[in-house]
Amino acid sequence: MSYAGDVTPAEAYAAVTGEEGALLVDVRTRAEWTYVGVPELEGRGHEVAFVEWSTFPDGRINGSFVDQLRSAGLEAGRPVYLICRSGVRSVAAATALTAAGLGPAYNVLEGFEGPHDAHGHRTVGGWKNAGLPWRQG
Template sequence: MTYAGDVTPSEAFAAVTESEDAVLVDVRTRAEWAYVGVPQVDSHRAPVLVEWQHYPDGALNDSFVDELKAAGIVEGTPIYFLCRSGARSISAAEAATAAGLGPAYNVVEGFEGPHDADGHRTVAGWKVAGLPWKQG
């Protein structure tokens, strides 16, 4: 493993709400933030929103690490990366670690989790865990 490890959505929420230093970074696309929703940390802190890949072409965000740093993330900041299902966030955690940031964690299951038998994302993830989020 080339990053600090995997955590559940509930573990990530606890980490970022119990420490002013820990940061939740949502690496989904602007379209996902706008139409699906955004996780909430607490009333005075929002997650950092930095795309790992751009929509609609899926191109990697070449300025990803620079955008993390511009958001105030420095070496030693615990970072919890979240995407839709826990795949892109692994790549983000690896990139942050390689750049000397972190410890960087992947939030398994992501914001929406995997598909159920009917093809809906209703079985796991941030939303299904009942953690705070808002839409629109």
């Protein structure tokens, strides 16, 4: 594994609302933030950084991803938890941050929406379905 590891949404929430100063980074696209919703930490004295890993609609990797996170306050030694829709882009982002000497970087399993259920809907896992705080973007 080329990053610090995988955690459940509940474990990520505990870490980013705890005392260690961890940062939650939502790496989905602006369209997803707007139409699907976003993790909500502001009322808990913590923040979420919103930095696209890949751009919409073309899917190009954001070449400024690491620099944008440095500008958002991420530095070596600060734990970072990365979340996407289902836990795939966030693995790539965690790997990139680790390679850049940042983190420790963790992937949030199941992402914000989680996997599909038997009917093709995202209702069986992820941050949103775990009952963790979120708001419509």
